[in-house]
Amino acid sequence: MGGKLTDTKHTLIALVEDKPGVLNRIASLFRRRAFNIQSLAVGGSEQPGLSRMTIVTGGDAAQVEQVRKQLEKLINVVKVSDITEEDMVTRELALIKVKATASTRSEIIQIVDIFRANIVDVAPGSLTVEVTGDENKLNSLLGLLRDFGIKELSRTGRIALTRGGSP
Amino acid sequence: MKKTGAQILCESLIKEGVEVVFGIIGGAVLPIYDTFPQYPQLRHILVRHEQGAAHAADGYARVTHRAGVCLATSGPGATNLVTGIACAYMDSAPMVAITGQVARPFIGKDAFQETDITGITLPITKHNYIVTDVTELAKTVKEAFHIAQTGRPGPVLIDIPRDVQQEQTDFVYPDKLDLLSYKVVSRGHPVQIKKAAKLINEAEQPVIIAGRGIIISQAYDELKEFAEKAQLPVAHTLLGLSSFPGNHILDLGMLGMHGTGCANMAVQEADLIIAIGMRFDDRATANTREFAPHARIIHIDIDPAEIGKNVPTEVPVVGDVKSVLTAMNKEIERREHVDWLSQIEQWRYEHPSLEIRQSDELLPQYIVHQIYEATQGDALVVSGVGQNQMWAARYFVYTKPNSFISGGGLGPMGFELPAAMGVKVGRPEEVVWCVAGDGGFQMTIQELATLTQENIAVKIAIMNNGYLGMVRQWQELFYGRRYVDTKLWNPDFVKVAEAYDIPGIRVKRREEVIPAIQKAMEYPGAFLIDFLIEPEENIYPIVPPGESLARFFEPSRPEVLEGKI
Numbered sequence: 001m002g003g004k005l006t007d008t009k010h011t012l013i014a015l016v017e018d019k020p021g022v023l024n025r026i027a028s029l030f031r032r033r034a035f036n037i038q039s040l041a042v043g044g045s046e047q048p049g050l051s052r053m054t055i056v057t058g059g060d061a062a063q064v065e066q067v068r069k070q071l072e073k074l075i076n077v078v079k080v081s082d083i084t085e086e087d088m089v090t091r092e093l094a095l096i097k098v099k100a101t102a103s104t105r106s107e108i109i110q111i112v113d114i115f116r117a118n119i120v121d122v123a124p125g126s127l128t129v130e131v132t133g134d135e136n137k138l139n140s141l142l143g144l145l146r147d148f149g150i151k152e153l154s155r156t157g158r159i160a161l162t163r164g165g166s167p
Numbered sequence: 168m169k170k171t172g173a174q175i176l177c178e179s180l181i182k183e184g185v186e187v188v189f190g191i192i193g194g195a196v197l198p199i200y201d202t203f204p205q206y207p208q209l210r211h212i213l214v215r216h217e218q219g220a221a222h223a224a225d226g227y228a229r230v231t232h233r234a235g236v237c238l239a240t241s242g243p244g245a246t247n248l249v250t251g252i253a254c255a256y257m258d259s260a261p262m263v264a265i266t267g268q269v270a271r272p273f274i275g276k277d278a279f280q281e282t283d284i285t286g287i288t289l290p291i292t293k294h295n296y297i298v299t300d301v302t303e304l305a306k307t308v309k310e311a312f313h314i315a316q317t318g319r320p321g322p323v324l325i326d327i328p329r330d331v332q333q334e335q336t337d338f339v340y341p342d343k344l345d346l347l348s349y350k351v352v353s354r355g356h357p358v359q360i361k362k363a364a365k366l367i368n369e370a371e372q373p374v375i376i377a378g379r380g381i382i383i384s385q386a387y388d389e390l391k392e393f394a395e396k397a398q399l400p401v402a403h404t405l406l407g408l409s410s411f412p413g414n415h416i417l418d419l420g421m422l423g424m425h426g427t428g429c430a431n432m433a434v435q436e437a438d439l440i441i442a443i444g445m446r447f448d449d450r451a452t453a454n455t456r457e458f459a460p461h462a463r464i465i466h467i468d469i470d471p472a473e474i475g476k477n478v479p480t481e482v483p484v485v486g487d488v489k490s491v492l493t494a495m496n497k498e499i500e501r502r503e504h505v506d507w508l509s510q511i512e513q514w515r516y517e518h519p520s521l522e523i524r525q526s527d528e529l530l531p532q533y534i535v536h537q538i539y540e541a542t543q544g545d546a547l548v549v550s551g552v553g554q555n556q557m558w559a560a561r562y563f564v565y566t567k568p569n570s571f572i573s574g575g576g577l578g579p580m581g582f583e584l585p586a587a588m589g590v591k592v593g594r595p596e597e598v599v600w601c602v603a604g605d606g607g608f609q610m611t612i613q614e615l616a617t618l619t620q621e622n623i624a625v626k627i628a629i630m631n632n633g634y635l636g637m638v639r640q641w642q643e644l645f646y647g648r649r650y651v652d653t654k655l656w657n658p659d660f661v662k663v664a665e666a667y668d669i670p671g672i673r674v675k676r677r678e679e680v681i682p683a684i685q686k687a688m689e690y691p692g693a694f695l696i697d698f699l700i701e702p703e704e705n706i707y708p709i710v711p712p713g714e715s716l717a718r719f720f721e722p723s724r725p726e727v728l729e730g731k732i
Contacts, residue, residue, distance in 0.1 A: 017348060025289060032290045062475060069472035075294040075314060078348040 039157030193240020195267030221251020226589030242280030257576025293321030355486030380444015428518025581610030
């Protein structure tokens with residue numbers, strides 16, 4: 001999403017107040033300071049009134065530390081952790097609408113089964129696949145389905161938590 | 168008893184100790200203005216342009232250490248504040264900007280004088296609010312003042328729709344804040360302080376770079392003790408001027424693009440930089456890759472995001488400057504640094520900072536220095552931006568704490584007059600000199616009317632060279648003397664002042680300078696002096712863009728007139 005893709009990917013987790021305009025403040029800060037966002041996912045957290053954001057950004061360690069500190073300065077941001085080096089669980093969900101004909105349908109279903117993905121919609125000319133996993137798994141499945149023709153694709157971006165104790 | 172939003176706003180301002188509001192009335196703030204007569208303890212100063220309100224609030228804030236308050240209507244009123252808010256943000260000045268907004272049912276409908284001012288000011292405020300429920304208003308004002316005035320100060324904007332100003336609710340001013348995520352670190356970490364002290368105790372060629380953080384924290388005495396105890400010479404950023412006595416033997420003056428040769432040489436040769444309440448601005452560091460190449464760096468700042476932002480730091484100490492220096496003063500040892508200080512005296516001798524070249528023309532350096540002589544430094548100097556700013560920074564000796572006020576980070580021409588107005592209102596007992604350029608002065612010249620209407624006795628010195636001088640200097644030095652669009656036709660400033668009922672005189676010759684300054688000082692009200700200075704006078708030294716601090720350019724020495732050191 002804009003910016004150049006450089007250096008390593010960093011995963012930041014931000015706990016933010018669930019108030020109007022907070023997403024805008026965060027996105028605006030990335031733009032203004034010329035940091036890039038590769039993906040951003042946001043939703044409720046375990047604490048009422050707080051949302052958890054997972055932001056994947058690129059850059060060297062100093063740049064990402066600068067992003068983290070600038071984010072923490074925002075009044076509505078409670079805490080930001082760079083969990084890249086931590087032991088973490090990451091997941092992404094994708095919905096993939098793939099072209100399917102009578103002759104390709106069963107082959108697609110086989111691939112979907114191998115990836116433990118689900119068919120969530122069946123139409124005369126297409127199948128819609130729901131897949132959850134890390135980015136590598138999603139990319140591999142997409143690579144295989146691309147040969148059949150992908151009509152539409154929607155990915156959520158990465159969400160992440162550290163394993164075990166709290167970050 | 169129920170109160171309207173407008174009443175709640177006024178009472179909340181009073182609870183916060185606000186005495187002065189700079190603003191302009193308009194449609195979306197009518198309910199607020201309509202309640203002002205009920206609160207005579209709030210002085211409203213009617214400016215002539217909202218930019219003036221914001222700069223005045225900024226100037227007021229810088230000299231009172233309390234949030235300056237400005238007030239504007241929706242749409243154009245709000246957008247006119249933007250330059251002043253951005254300036255306060257860059258220079259970490261506490262400000263609460265209040266704007267009217269169209270009534271809630273009109274928001275998002277592109278109504279008359281509707282502007283998304285919270286969206287516009289997002290990147291130039293420490294925080295901002297739109298109050299959509301009158302029951303939230305008192306709490307919002309309390310939060311706004313707290314955020315503006317604590318930690319690294321900055322502007323906070325509160326946008327209040329017109330119907331919220333009219334809506335009624337019970338007024339209860341909250342005792343406590345409910346700011347989950349806003350925490351201010353004040354004390355530095357003891358381990359970091361010990362580490363820093365160790366480096367200071369071991370250093371042979373240390374230099375302090377003193378920034379505006381010292382002034383914000385009012386740590387003048389602590390800095391003086393710190394510098395004197397370990398014999399640490401002090402260079403200043405532009406906004407760090409007046410944080411340490413300019414006539415002190417350890418004072419090196421300003422560093423940077425137009426810094427003194429002595430300060431720049433000392434920083435480049437230092438083995439330890441102790442950066443205090445400053446942010447390594449490019450005008451101070453010049454080329455950061457070649458900045459202080461032999462130095463380890465200690466950086467003391469209240470804002471953790473400043474650490475390592477522009478220059479890598481070896482020992483960061485995050486905390487309030489006053490508290491950190493107090494702790495540090497217990498850890499550092501007495502040192503003498505005889506060789507280092509004698510080397511510095513050598514640089515001071517080779518690059519005298521106050522020398523003024525021989526000329527038959529009227530030189531701005533001489534004028535600024537004469538203002539210093541006339542006031543003996545007991546004045547607050549407010550500068551514009553450009554050459555006038557650099558002359559004001561370099562040729563006045565700042566011995567009084569917090570006596571130099573300038574739009575350093577944003578560099579807004581037109582800052583000088585309204586900011587000086589705010590400074591004088593905040594510190595009426597002080598003599599306030601506004602050092603203006605002829606270009607910048609015309610950007611906010613309308614505030615002369617405010618001076619007269621509100622009886623604000625600012626002394627104005629225009630350094631009139633008939634050019635946008637700093638840009639002309641760059642054209643001369645870096646663009647082959649091609650003076651494109653920098654020559655100015657100017658009005659007769661003395662006549663302009665007269666039209667605003669402000670007396671003024673024009674000064675063309677050197678011998679008229681001192682009597683003119685005396686006359687301005689003796690006059691009880693605002694006074695304007697139009698100094699017709701040498702049109703192509705430059706500010707030196709200059710570090711050309713992209714060069715290191717050590718590679719400053721200064722004119723050759725023989726033509727020195729007053730070799731003051």
